[in-house]
Amino acid sequence: MEPLIGGVHHVAIICSDYATSRHFYHQILGFHIVDENYRKERESWKCDLRAADGTQIELFSFPNPPQRPSRPEAQGLRHLAFSVANLEAVIAHLANFNIECEPVRTDPYTSKRFTFFSDPDNLPLELYETVT
Template sequence: MLLQAVHHIAVICADYSRSKAFYTDVLGLQVIREVYREERDSWKLDLALGNQYIIELFSFPDPPPRPSHPEACGLRHLAFAVADIEAAVAQLQQKGVSTEPLRIDPHTQQRFTFFADPDGLPLELYEVI
């Protein structure tokens, strides 16, 4: 198998409008395409970060909640690289998003923090210098 890259990450949300606003207005991802799939009563929103397709945001009627705490099996979190973590945290907080205190990765000495999307999906900011 000759893997080349991660193509996209699929996220299912409980409230499509709220999650669309979070990923576009708060995080600043760009809409590539938005499709309503009537047969499934489902929205599919393709989002990019810069020029890279990164997230498929789906809505489905009554999705079950995601177990998250304590550490559940499955996707642990989605991490975004930032150049200035303090500025990124300040921008999130200005938009009403709470973040955990900054931590330092003991292996790389890089700073990082966690926050959550509207459905509690754990997201991370990881400072890359």
């Protein structure tokens, strides 16, 4: 039987400060802006951002969104992982913006290297090296 799911199309993120998060995902992480709209009836921005492989992030702003616990090990989405070809290069790039990464670890099952960092709302993000 062929898989029913073809892959991940997008991940939706509600941010506390739209301009800060838009800058982070677009200018720092390098996601391309596909579309951006202000939805007046919802007092909300929606920005569609695309990675090189076509995966998208939908970035939303809402007035006074409730906080959601994400650490430590809260139930629900644990983290969002990005594939990278050169882990050190991305860590160095993030350091240029004063974004700290955790120490690099190695996945004991795949032998791939990875690290974690956070977005402006403290959402846990992972860099997973896919080429070694």
